[in-house]
Amino acid sequence: MNSEQDSPAGLLLSDRIRLALSDEITTGALAPGAQLDEQQLGDRFGASRTPVREALRQLATTGLVEMRPRRGAVVASMPAERVFEMFELSAEIEALCVRLAAWRMTPVERSTLRRIHDESEAVVARGDIDEYDRLNWRFHDAIYVGTHNSFMVKQAQSLRERMAAFRRAQLRQGGRPERSRHEHGELVEAVMQGDGDHAAKLMRAHMFNASGALEDFVQRIGSDPR
Amino acid sequence: MNSEQDSPAGLLLSDRIRLALSDEITTGALAPGAQLDEQQLGDRFGASRTPVREALRQLATTGLVEMRPRRGAVVASMPAERVFEMFELSAEIEALCVRLAAWRMTPVERSTLRRIHDESEAVVARGDIDEYDRLNWRFHDAIYVGTHNSFMVKQAQSLRERMAAFRRAQLRQGGRPERSRHEHGELVEAVMQGDGDHAAKLMRAHMFNASGALEDFVQRIGSDPR
């Protein structure tokens, strides 16, 4: 049942627990509302409650888990309403990033963005959704970095991370990867032309399309199971 | 030296420590780069190291403190560059909020915003900067809430909180409260007319003016003291 190895790998035990839990939550392996028992998690990771508690506290700060004093921690519930609220902010942040990136990216950064986009052609063609999801990450990351604002990069990444499960889900709606890639293509063109305002509009549309594709999914898993 | 009382007040010890530290950092009482010794903080709050550690971990997640593994925690350093990066994102978030608020606020919310603005007239006239700072908070909070997106409210508040020290500082530049209030007045008008795009432009300008007023201050305290 336990596949963790005791590889300190320079990382603190509490950090490894935090990363592992974060991963399980964002991938959906731990469902919203799931109880997070400290002792039990400690056993699972071969650790005591202390590092587990520290990990849970940090995850609570990022919003991935909710802690009720003296009543333990649960994976944060995600009512459909909150998901779409997050999506709205996310769309605007992404639009902001691409607008700045279109103005500020270096030539090398621009061609990197195009290269990532080109790579995705074959991936979409063969229907490899997991691989496209990874390329999608790299594509948007390249845009964040293109803002040349490292604080913004961090915020955008953390927001995207919190929505990872939903982003992945919407890609499984029929035909969505193809349309997503097409929208990326338009974005690349706008960035290449340095037309930030147009790129921002395209990005907003791109995000709203994703949000729309998501609706079915959210209504299945989104209701607060508490 | 110790003015804390042992008032659980329903709050967990670790939470009270976190709030106290957060306050001392955002007000500038704890300067960037200051060492945060666990034992020492525990003594100061009449607690053991355990709740202190949990508080520090949470503050590290919000970015207020930096933790180097096995080397302790320090108040996050704030190079001028990062401050202005934060300001850039902040300006855009505020612009986004006011744009949405101008479209979505209820009549009651709109008149509340105007009332807060009206209150500030006398406060600015008598030069009470601390009180104006508080009204400023309420003014911007009212705009966040006006987006009717509770996730956005949280993000905007947390960003604003991290910049609290700098926001306060720029208000002490000569003539800045008066100009700030004047800009708020224009914002209120745009919101009243439901002109979100114009309100967003005004807000961006408002934030850049604040950023400009800040420059002197940052160059004094901003350099990384490590």
Place this chain on the structure above:
DNA sequence: TATACGATTCTTGCATACACAGCGGCCGGA
């Protein structure tokens, strides 16, 4: 005199111990 090495000390990271708050079950009474 400067530098490199080593022991000491200090602080952190984690484990364990203990106290107390919630929660559920049980019992008695209406």
Place this chain on the structure above:
DNA sequence: TCCGGCCGCTGTGTATGCAAGAATCGTATA
């Protein structure tokens, strides 16, 4: 049968103990 209070149990919140890594200082050597 249903309601309310008592009691024990489970699990969290905090304190303390121990070990290992980092910093510091002193000493010896070039």
